[in-house]
Amino acid sequence: MVTPLAPRRPPSSAPKATRRAVLGAAASGAFLLGFHAPLGRSVQAQDADSAFNAFIRIDRDGAVTLIIPQVEMGQGIYTALAMVLAEELDADWSRVSVAHAPENGRLYGNPLLGEQITGGSSSVRAFWTPMRQAGARARACLVKAAAERWGAPPQALRTEAGVVIHPASGRRLTYGALAAHAATLSPPSAPSVKSPRDFRLIGKPLRRLDTPTKTDGKARYGIDALPEGVKFATLRISPVLGGRVARVDPAPALATPGVRQVVVLEDVVAVVGDHMWAAKRGLDALDIVWDDGPNARVDTDLIWRRLREASRRTGAIARDDGDAETALAKGPGRAFTAEYEMPLLAHTCMEPLNCTVDVRADGVEVWIGTQVMTRVRAIVAETTSVPIEKVKINQHLIGGGFGRRLEADMAGWAARIAMQVKGPVKVVWTREEDVRQDYYRPAYHDILWARVRKGRITAWKHRVTGSAIAARYAPVAYKAGIDPDGVDSARDMPYNIADARVEFVREEPPGIHTGWWRGVGPNNNVFAIESFIEELARRARQDPIAFRLAHLDRAPRLRSALALAREKSGWDQPLPARCGRGVAVQGAFGSFIATVVEVAVDDHGEVRLRRVTSCVDAGVVINPNSVIAQLQGGLIYGLSAGLYGEITLKDGRVQQSNFHDYRALRIDQTPPIEVHLIPSGEAPGGIGETGTTASVAALRNAVYAATGVALRQMPVKAKAIAKGVRL
Amino acid sequence: MMTIKVNGEIKHADVTADTPLLWVLRDVLGLTGTKFGCGVAQCGVCTVHVAGKPVRSCVLPIGAVGQREVVTIEAIGEQPNGAKIQKAWLDLEVIQCGYCQSGQIMAATALLNQTPVPDDSDIDAAMAGNLCRCGTYVRVRQAIKHAAAEV
Numbered sequence: 001m002v003t004p005l006a007p008r009r010p011p012s013s014a015p016k017a018t019r020r021a022v023l024g025a026a027a028s029g030a031f032l033l034g035f036h037a038p039l040g041r042s043v044q045a046q047d048a049d050s051a052f053n054a055f056i057r058i059d060r061d062g063a064v065t066l067i068i069p070q071v072e073m074g075q076g077i078y079t080a081l082a083m084v085l086a087e088e089l090d091a092d093w094s095r096v097s098v099a100h101a102p103e104n105g106r107l108y109g110n111p112l113l114g115e116q117i118t119g120g121s122s123s124v125r126a127f128w129t130p131m132r133q134a135g136a137r138a139r140a141c142l143v144k145a146a147a148e149r150w151g152a153p154p155q156a157l158r159t160e161a162g163v164v165i166h167p168a169s170g171r172r173l174t175y176g177a178l179a180a181h182a183a184t185l186s187p188p189s190a191p192s193v194k195s196p197r198d199f200r201l202i203g204k205p206l207r208r209l210d211t212p213t214k215t216d217g218k219a220r221y222g223i224d225a226l227p228e229g230v231k232f233a234t235l236r237i238s239p240v241l242g243g244r245v246a247r248v249d250p251a252p253a254l255a256t257p258g259v260r261q262v263v264v265l266e267d268v269v270a271v272v273g274d275h276m277w278a279a280k281r282g283l284d285a286l287d288i289v290w291d292d293g294p295n296a297r298v299d300t301d302l303i304w305r306r307l308r309e310a311s312r313r314t315g316a317i318a319r320d321d322g323d324a325e326t327a328l329a330k331g332p333g334r335a336f337t338a339e340y341e342m343p344l345l346a347h348t349c350m351e352p353l354n355c356t357v358d359v360r361a362d363g364v365e366v367w368i369g370t371q372v373m374t375r376v377r378a379i380v381a382e383t384t385s386v387p388i389e390k391v392k393i394n395q396h397l398i399g400g401g402f403g404r405r406l407e408a409d410m411a412g413w414a415a416r417i418a419m420q421v422k423g424p425v426k427v428v429w430t431r432e433e434d435v436r437q438d439y440y441r442p443a444y445h446d447i448l449w450a451r452v453r454k455g456r457i458t459a460w461k462h463r464v465t466g467s468a469i470a471a472r473y474a475p476v477a478y479k480a481g482i483d484p485d486g487v488d489s490a491r492d493m494p495y496n497i498a499d500a501r502v503e504f505v506r507e508e509p510p511g512i513h514t515g516w517w518r519g520v521g522p523n524n525n526v527f528a529i530e531s532f533i534e535e536l537a538r539r540a541r542q543d544p545i546a547f548r549l550a551h552l553d554r555a556p557r558l559r560s561a562l563a564l565a566r567e568k569s570g571w572d573q574p575l576p577a578r579c580g581r582g583v584a585v586q587g588a589f590g591s592f593i594a595t596v597v598e599v600a601v602d603d604h605g606e607v608r609l610r611r612v613t614s615c616v617d618a619g620v621v622i623n624p625n626s627v628i629a630q631l632q633g634g635l636i637y638g639l640s641a642g643l644y645g646e647i648t649l650k651d652g653r654v655q656q657s658n659f660h661d662y663r664a665l666r667i668d669q670t671p672p673i674e675v676h677l678i679p680s681g682e683a684p685g686g687i688g689e690t691g692t693t694a695s696v697a698a699l700r701n702a703v704y705a706a707t708g709v710a711l712r713q714m715p716v717k718a719k720a721i722a723k724g725v726r727l
Numbered sequence: 728m729m730t731i732k733v734n735g736e737i738k739h740a741d742v743t744a745d746t747p748l749l750w751v752l753r754d755v756l757g758l759t760g761t762k763f764g765c766g767v768a769q770c771g772v773c774t775v776h777v778a779g780k781p782v783r784s785c786v787l788p789i790g791a792v793g794q795r796e797v798v799t800i801e802a803i804g805e806q807p808n809g810a811k812i813q814k815a816w817l818d819l820e821v822i823q824c825g826y827c828q829s830g831q832i833m834a835a836t837a838l839l840n841q842t843p844v845p846d847d848s849d850i851d852a853a854m855a856g857n858l859c860r861c862g863t864y865v866r867v868r869q870a871i872k873h874a875a876a877e878v
């Protein structure tokens with residue numbers, strides 16, 4: 001089924017799910033624009049296309065459509081996975097276009113995460129092998145078809161850029177000419193994939209497929225969906241989690257020009273109008289009286305108090321090598337301990353949360369950009385009590401995910417509102433609502449203990465206290481009191497220490513949801529570990545890089561990255577007064593990165609970024625241009641958090657509301673950022689979150705180097721620098 | 728009924744005069760290339776040109792536009808500097824999620840119109856109002872210089 005399009009309105013994108021959909025679109029006059037325009041390619045619908053598997057279609061004219069299971073939210077995944085498929089398929093890259101996969105966990109589920117989900121920097125790691133095999137299988141069928149046509153043995157044929165060639169006779173057939181026949185052949189179960197030295201596409205900085213329409217306004221995000229007859233709504237959810245609408249008089253909203261309807265549900269009020277301004281003005285005109293409920297008195301102090309108290313408990317043991325307790329209690333050398341805290345953080349994707357829902361007699365249609373199509377479909381089905389097969393999800397480009405769109409709540413709210421509205425309704429959150437109703441990066445309290453003898457750490461203990469997001473999100477992963485994400489990069493920290501123990505204490509904050517945030521668990525653990533290592537190095541009067549290298553004897557890829565960072569950052573060059581360089585290393589997400597941040601701190605404690613250098617071994621790199629962009633951007637996302645990010649609560653309400661009080665780095669605050677990729681033949685590592693995780697500890701350590709103040713809490717605050725602990 | 732000139736065409740919208748230009752463009756005229764980000768002129772994703780100047784359409788009432796011509800991302804490529812910026816954006820692969828990039832491109836085009844060869848401080852001044860959560864700033868800066876250097 002394809003959405004009918006209003007003539008004067010640009011179409012919204014819808015996945016090309018079936019041959020029927022293609023013909024339907026052509027018949028209705030939309031002619032595939034609805035799907036292909038957002039990505040700047042077109043396909044000739046009158047030509048037969050042949051589906052080789054869930055990921056590959058080839059038209060008679062040779063156009064190749066690759067169906068990408070992972071959603072594009074800026075990370076370049078449409079291009080990266082298309083490159084992997086096209087590489088093994090030996091497709092003509094100039095004829096390749098991509099399509100969003102429809103919701104289908106069986107065909108498009110993420111093998112690493114077990115459902116159709118884009119997150120955890122997993123896309124390339126999860127699909128590297130399946131995509132290579134899918135491409136190779138389709139190629140084998142094309143070769144087989146040509147071999148049958150020519151009566152030649154398949155091994156006598158070769159392929160290049162969309163053509164099968166028989167070198168002995170000089171005969172050639174295009175993939176388009178072979179597609180219909182080839183698609184009927186059964187592919188080999190274990191196709192041979194290329195040797196990396198034969199790669200034509202992988203490793204090249206190819207142009208992204210999704211960017212042309214992002215320069216001219218044609219790209220369609222969820223917020224751009226305009227199904228025929230759509231109305232516009234905005235909502236106010238109870239400002240205190242668990243609160244209820246006590247009373248509200250809808251009259252002032254209904255008197256606002258352009259307002260059509262006021263929807264009052266148990267815990268949310270929405271105003272529906274002819275456009276967002278009508279809806280927003282109408283909502284602002286309402287005097288909603290809330291019954292705040294049990295969380296009315298939650299504030300940030302309470303959250304911290306509980307976290308700190310919980311951190312005194314012994315946690316569930318995630319790692320226990322040797323005898324850390326004894327070694328810490330009475331081993332030789334000096335004992336150290338320090339405690340670190342990370343604040344609650346919002347995501348603030350540039351595209352505010354939104355979801356468009358049309359509840360009809362024959363089913364429900366949804367327009368959204370989401371990292372979790374399956375969950376969106378499920379929550380809409382459940383909310384509307386419509387069988388799941390009658391819920392259609394139209395996936396869109398995402399204007400920033402960062403983990404916020406791993407939740408499906410915005411679809412749930414929109415579905416509840418849409419059930420009260422006749423025809424499609426687009427529910428767009430104001431920025432204020434987006435900031436105040438987030439699933440926040442948890443606050444964490446970490447305690448670290450170590451014993452150091454003659455410049456060598458002999459014993460180590462790390463206790464992480466915080467929310468167990470997995471216990472809510474993926475309960476099956478939460479076992480024996482350990483959230484695997486909560487101890488990610490702590491349990492497997494890179495330093496070689498014989499007696500080492502890692503514990504996790506679960507403590508859920510009251511009055512607030514927690515959720516995934518770019519960099520997930522390693523954000524906290526890399527920050528705590530790299531801050532503590534820095535303090536140990538300086539207490540031991542050692543160069544921070546040399547001290548780390550001495551403990552990285554079992555981490556050769558990190559050693560290389562760190563040695564390169566020393567060189568590229570100018571680590572050994574002198575700096576002016578009040579300037580400093582900080583370093584951090586991490587092996588999270590299967591990538592190995594060393595980062596040096598250089599700062600200047602003025603007499604008032606204000607921090608200015610001077611320069612950032614990151615050296616990364618990310619294994620085989622599919623598109624180096626995209627990987628560098630992801631690292632630059634990830635570093636900036638982390639530096640924004642390190643410098644400014646903090647959500648606070650008072651009277652159960654989040655106090656921040658928009659970009660003036662929940663700040664992010666701007667171009668005039670962003671220093672030169674150099675990224676160096678280390679050539680590697682190892683399996684590809686994740687890269688979407690790597691820079692974010694890498695940056696905060698390096699920033700903190702740079703402030704430490706510049707001022708002698710060892711900050712123990714993020715974000716960096718001028719006042720804390722002035723009053724901080726000097727080591 | 729309000730009347731404005733957008734991308735060379737006269738358009739009518741049945742809205743009150745206080746309605747921000749942004750919502751007229753997006754929700755009434757279907758020109759969704761101009762984005763909503765904050766509603767309070769803090770992020771710049773809604774940047775359009777009014778009489779050649781970059782403005783935040785989320786806080787500009789349509790009643791204040793008057794006869795002045797509005798140009799949006801959908802038509803900026805018809806102007807020489809707009810086309811140069813779009814090309815530079817692709818040549819340097821500036822874009823990630825792309826949501827803020829309509830505003831970045833509009834602001835950068837206005838900068839080139841005003842200052843054909845901007846230096847770093849010109850770029851800072853012209854672009855600091857345009858937030859990007861993907862963190863494309865390093866390439867935004869490079870691409871503006873790249874476009875300025877194109878003959």
